[in-house]
Amino acid sequence: MIWLVNIYTFLIGLSRAFYTALFNLYLKDNQISNQIIGNATFYYSWGLAIGGFLFASLSDRIGRKKTILLTMPIYSLFGLLRLSNVTVIGWLYVVSFFFGFFDTSIIMPTISVIENSDEKKRLRNSNINFAIVLLTGVIGYFGAGLFAKSIGIFLTLVLSMVIALLSTIPVFAFPNVKLSKRKPKKETLTLTQKTMLIYYLASGALVSLAAGVFINFGNVIFLDLFGFSTVAITNVLAISQLSTAATSLFSHKLTAKYGYKFTLFLVYLGVTILIFMMPIFVLNPFVFSLAYVLRYVLINISTPMYMVFCLSYLPRTSLATYSGLSYFLNNVMRASSAQLFASLSKGGTTNYAQLFFVSGSFYFVNTLITLLAFYVxxxxxxxxxxxxxxxxxxxxxxxxxxxxxxxxxxxxxxxxxxxxxxxxxxxxxxxxxxxxxxxxxxxxx
Structure with missing residues (x-):
């Protein structure tokens, strides 16, 4: 089962990397302002939030396989519709929402890996799956730049949605899980479990709010600040993914030596310091690119640690529900970060110094609640x-x-x-x- 999930993860990850790297640049080529780009991302993130929560709950009833086969073809269709009539702003917002609504490409593999791994292999399998996501990012970002240069951004985006549709092929080989029709008994969480659940939801939301600026608009940031070409931007993104993929394979050694708590705290503290220093790094494009890569590496290697550590406290029967709730909150926060980006982009220019300060503040709050949660x-x-x-x-x-x-x-x-x-x-x-x-x-x- 795990290897089938990994094949699906590879294909859908390749598709996402192509689309993520180029779509905002495609809008910029069509003279769409940063404010409208931010608003389109806002509606896309709200679609992710609502759809992710609903389909995570639905997958508990009909299974992960049927959920993926139901959503991914529709997701591919709206990905193609999103490329047409982009100058019609209302249309762009509507299709962006539904494109996000049917996007289950992140939450389904995550749940499948965690629930199909025993306690000894859970972190290892999560790290391997996460490394595959990052590897496809490397290939996808490099490939996106090369394809965009040779066949154009539009055709490359179309190709990405074709790959998304093809990613459902290994899903047909997923086992048909026979789900119990009996209503599960209501489980009472201990105080420690409740504390960890609150931390799991709050920390994920804060990191999503802080990182949403870089996740959604990293390509726009490099274009606005330094005028990088499409190939240069995708190369920076690819190097970020490659560095993270390499380090994520060994991150479990850090947790084995220092433990989950100490490692997570140091990572969050390091990211906070980096973000507050971004306005200084902007003075040099090479230094800023290096800091961007380092931030990307640190926050992404913490993701499997954070998820495995928190979800390991909680009942297996409720993993999908808790993951779906977290996914909902995280994407609501990303929608908020998109709205923040749009609000700071009025008048045709974006106040990046203020944007970095706000992002760093959210990282700082996350570091504090991490320390507090571990103490409690x-x-x-x-x-x-x-x-x-x-x-x-x-x-x-x-x-x-x-x-x-x-x-x-x-x-x-x-x-x-x-x-x-x-x-x-x-x-x-x-x-x-x-x-x-x-x-x-x-x-x-």
């Missing part, structure tokens, strides 16, 4: 560990202690039991049905 989960786990010890003592005194009574409520490995008196584990409280990454190795506890 640590305190909660310590408190619950004490309660666990008290209950264990009472069971022993009453002669009623059984292995099942312990395992039903807490995951306590032999290694953790040996270390209980010395160090409280962040995940000591978790039920045995949860999938826990290498939490014990965070040196920041």
């Amino acid at each position: 989960t640590y305190k909660l786990s310590t408190k619950e560990a004490v309660v666990t010890n008290d209950k264990t003592v009472n069971h022993e005194k009453n002669g009623r202690r059984t292995n099942s009574s312990v395992n039903r409520n807490y995951l306590t490995s032999s290694a953790l039991r040996k270390r209980r008196n010395r160090k409280a584990s962040v995940h000591l409280h978790m039920p045995s049905s949860r999938i826990i990454p290498n939490s014990r190795k965070w040196k920041g506890k």
Whole structure:
């Protein structure tokens, strides 16, 4: 199953890279202003938000395979319609919304990889899938520049939608998952799980709001600030993807050595500092390009860490729902960043210094709530560990202690039991049905 998902990821990733790299430049070639480009991205992001949430929930009922086969042909159709009559602003906004609404190319592979991997291979499989996404970005961005130069931007964009349609071929080989018709029991989350769910949603939303400027308008930024050619812009984007793909293959070693929490905190702090320094880097196109690549690498290698770490706390039966909710919030925030870009582009020019300051502020807030969330989960786990010890003592005194009574409520490995008196584990409280990454190795506890 995983290799089929990876093939689909490769093809759809190639299509997305072509389209993402060139569509805004296609609008600029048609004399469309930054304000209108920002508004079109705003409607596209709202389509992503609403459609992603609805189709993630639908996929829980009809399966991932049927959801992809339903949405991707319609997505390809609206991708082609989006290329026509771009000077008719109302039309551009409407087709942009529906293009985003049927775009399930990101959320479906992510859910499929996480739910079809066991606890030992979950991060590795996520990193491999994410590296494929980045690799297709490298090939797609380089290819987009070359194809645009040889056959033109319009035909290259048409080609990208043909590839998107072809990406459904391996999906036909996906197994037909027989979904249970029984209504799942309502699960009660622990305080630590609730804290992590809130952090998962809030952090994803803040990063999307901060990064949306670079995700949606990176090509426009290079064109406006330095007058880069299409080939030069796509080369910078490709180098960003290539660097991230290379480093993401080894990011799990950082989490193995320093733990998820410490690594995530340092990455977010580093990105925050970089963004605040962007107005200085603008003075030199090479330095700015280097800083852009570094920011891209840092924030993207943190994505699989953040997702695996947060979702590992939560019930498997609700992964798609939580992912869909996060996807919705993230795209609402990207829509907000698009609106911010449009509001700062009135009068024909964009105030990039102010844009970088606002983006950096959101990264800074995300860094603070990351630190706060990790502190709260640590305190909660310590408190619950004490309660666990008290209950264990009472069971022993009453002669009623059984292995099942312990395992039903807490995951306590032999290694953790040996270390209980010395160090409280962040995940000591978790039920045995949860999938826990290498939490014990965070040196920041």
